[in-house]
Amino acid sequence: MAHYRASEPKREQFRRYLEKSGVLDSITSVLVALYEENDKPNNALDFIKLHLGSAGPEPADVDALRMEMADLQQKCNLLVEENNELKNRLMQYEPSPEDGAAE
Incomplete structure (x- = not known):
C-alpha cells in the first residue's frame, strides 16, 4: 500500500501534464466523436488514429x-x-x- 501512495504524486503530476498539454481534451473529443457516430466503424482504433492525426x-x-x-x-x-x-x-x-x- 505504501508503494501505491508513493506513486500517487507521480500520477497526479502526469495527469496535470496531460491536461496542460491538451492531450486529455484531444482524446476526449475523439472518443466523443466515436460515441456520436451513427454508423460505428468496424475498427475503432483506426477511427481514433485518423481523428487524432487530423490535429495538423x-x-x-x-x-x-x-x-x-x-x-x-x-x-x-x-x-x-x-x-x-x-x-x-x-x-x-x-x-x-x-x-x-x-x-
Whole structure:
C-alpha cells in the first residue's frame, strides 16, 4: 500500500501534464466523436488514429513549409519584376494595339 501512495504524486503530476498539454481534451473529443457516430466503424482504433492525426502537421513540417513558402514568394516577386521589365522593353519596340488603332 505504501508503494501505491508513493506513486500517487507521480500520477497526479502526469495527469496535470496531460491536461496542460491538451492531450486529455484531444482524446476526449475523439472518443466523443466515436460515441456520436451513427454508423460505428468496424475498427475503432483506426477511427481514433485518423481523428487524432487530423490535429495538423508536426511543428517541424510547419517550419519547413513556411521556409518553402517564403522562398517561393521571393521567386514569384522576382518573376513579376522580370515580367514587368520585359513588358516595358517590349513596349519600346512594338506599339501597343491601341496606338495602332488610333492611326
